Amino acid sequence: MTRPAFTVWITGLPCSGKTTVGKSLTQVLQQRGLPVQRLDGDEVRRELCSDLGFSRADRHTNNLRVAYVANLLNKWGVVSVVCQVTPYAETRAQLRRKITEFVEVFLDCPLEQLINRDVKGHYKKALAGEIKNFTGINDPYEPPEDPEVACNTDQLTVPQTVTKITDYLESAGLIGPAADHDQEEPYTSEQEAVVKKRLSDLGYL
């Protein structure tokens, strides 16, 4: 029988880095030989939940549908990495009950920085009143009180965030330690900083 896998559920405000971290985490886990399926908010809305809007009830239903799929994947040994805003504490509590191995990852970032980042231009539109029910601006986000992993993406880089997540997964026994070849990255982050400084002094970066 296949060993059941787990779900990493990445929650956070729009632009907090859920998709970026989710993609990177997926790559890292795949490099460790694990089958991984990423379920990203935008794609899920298009493919699985195009009938749903952004009301509280619709958001709740959307999250529960994804939880159902994630848990099915887990049953057959596939790790699920879910990237969704998931703003309501009550919904997340229900996800925890529905998904056998649930790892909640909270990406925290000051709203001001998110508005600055605004890669999709949504904050600008929301602030101008062009988008209604936009989480963080005119729709609530209830931050998790006790997530398995909390990362401030304003302070951590993407690789650091991913490492924090894999460290947790290792400590919880959900994944094995990295194989030797994974530890042999050419640079540690301190070493990379040294080399980047050198290149920067030469004006090469």
Add this chain to the structure above:
Amino acid sequence: MGLLKRFFSKTPGRDRIFVLGLDGVSHAMVSGELGRYLVPNLAGLLTQGSLLPMRSVLPTMSSVAWATYFTGVNPAKHGIFGFVDRHPDPFQAVIPTARDLKSLTLWEHLSRYNHEIGVMGVPLTYPPKQVNGFMVGCFFSPDLASATYPVELAPRLMEMDYRLDADTSLARENLDAFLADLDDTVSRRFLACRRLMAEEPWDFFQLNIISTDRINHFLWGGWEDGDEDLARAFTAFYRRLDAHIAELIQDLPDGCHLVVLSDHGFTRSAGVVYLNQWLEANGYLLLGMGKKELRNMHAETRAYSLAPGRIYINLEGREERGRVPSGRPYEDLREELIHRLGGLAHPETNQPLVRAVHKREDIYHGAHLSRAADLIIEPEPGFDFKADLGRADLVGRDSISGTHTLDDAFFFVHDTELVPAEPTTLLDAAPTILDLIKLPAPEAMDGQSLL
């Protein structure tokens, strides 16, 4: 000239070869009157064989150039396109290392033929590979302890106070300290090289000097302008280097082949061109209001640049927030950029800044072409393309007064007649070296032997 006499009197033995790599030393600097003035011993030596001007590679950066040299293949085969590269999705800037090389290196090839090798300081040799012999990594090594193969070599080099590179941050703060540091780095490197030549067995030995590139970057302008102090310091550096080279040549064993080459030329910097400033000002690159970083670029971005002069189209399906569809829209955008950038001129002097804008498939070929930038700028000599974000002006100046050139690197083989290619390029060096020591070149190599 006593040393030359001694060198040439040696009798031929088995095929051993010594390669001296001088980073950023142009053909003009070692030939003719300038050569005799700046590096008299070396210039004398270079009259005793074939000295050819050599074309480097685009983009003209040491890591790309030396990788091209020691693999004998173009960047789309060896996979190194600059000092910095990027993973498109999620966007991440990375520094390529020797682990990213996709082609067989000269050192690995020689090791397969059981030739004993020693390699010191060649760019893009960190992390060092396991070879039949030893390697000392380049300035990409974070520290000496992790720079050598085998690891036991590191403590020996530490005892000699071996330096991976001079501290170039000094150049902007304290020029005298920088010059002293450069000299120190050079003399320790020659000392270590001569000791290892004597103590280790080798058939192939390559020593690279990076300090030449460093002094050229920071003192070229002062030297060319005839600034008394800077010109004196520049000349003194090269004279001392020349003396080191002369000593080293004396140490070469009987019948040893000798190759001396550089990876690119140098010229006076005419200005730094901030390409992302142009892309932003012309609506191709959109950055948010927050911290100006490429990883925060707006989804409406159509193109962005990495240094030097590499342009990536924000291609749908490839880039993190790609929006330019492949096929016709991609091609149209490339044509538009080629057209507009080709006419780029200095806003004050009206000098042209761009000699050519190349599509990647026109200058590279190989399995890793898809990882290359979509467009590569060949600058007018003197102009250096950077990728800084948030610059106010298209063209600026900085304290780096010398910059790389494509056309006038050099290649020299002692006591041998070379037939120049049209033009001779870095790709021809490795096949020629292998031919000299009577080994076949790997079929994948792009260049040809000049023998």
